Amino acid sequence: MTKRRYYTITELTAEFGITTRTLRFYEDEKLLNPERQARKRLYTPRDRTRLKLILRGKRLGFSLAEVREIIEMYDHAPGERGQLEKLQDRIAERQAELEQKQKDILETLEELNQVNSSVQQRLNELK
Amino acid sequence: MTKRRYYTITELTAEFGITTRTLRFYEDEKLLNPERQARKRLYTPRDRTRLKLILRGKRLGFSLAEVREIIEMYDHAPGERGQLEKLQDRIAERQAELEQKQKDILETLEELNQVNSSVQQRLNELK
């Protein structure tokens, strides 16, 4: 029993709740790079991993362009000093963005809790 | 020195880094409801607060439709039992979403930290 090497397009749509159109679109956008068996797409574990990164990025409100930038950070080439320093800057920017989102989430959760409490109190009074 | 009561459209665009088009669009969408002095819009503190909620929602990747739903939760009418219970369900859904986003953020931050470390190591080697 050896490890699965490839995923078909429908397997991925089923696993992640997306359509084939979406997967082909991401490929057009060079975000995925499945191999071919005749004309059929065969997605590698690497494709699947990247897909997860894409969908996670989308959940966080990043555009595909932003997702692309983030993914490019993950597999950046070695590069020289100047490049590396710029990369660090861009990483710092994204981290700052994410931390802002964290704050936004905490605030929203807190507010929703307050609403929930007041609704609960109403319900108790109706009892 | 009494409290400011109104904001002009340009004051808000300046404060939040958005355009007048955006503010008018939100008004078309019934998300804002500025008063008028002749034809000019006068935004109340309440409008400003709602604008902050909208922009925060957008940062978190919510669509305007979703933002609207969330805002409606904030100022829901008293309502009867059935309504209140449905409201609680919807609140719970949003909370779950937000918690998923929190996880996504933590994962991404962690990965960016790893990338940053490896970049830093490269830089040290180049020294």
Place this chain on the structure above:
DNA sequence: AACAATGTTGACGTTTACGTAAAATGCGTA
């Protein structure tokens, strides 16, 4: 009164991220 600054209402245009339908292809099975 003239003018610039600020704002207003249309209304068509644009980008992003896919949806959707048509026509052709390959492949396992009856």
Place this chain on the structure above:
DNA sequence: TACGCATTTTACGTAAACGTCAACATTGTT
């Protein structure tokens, strides 16, 4: 070999969220 099913390419369509004019109105100076 004929069929059904998954998949492919091609291409036009669409919803959301504004952008970008054009043309007119208001208001506070010079």
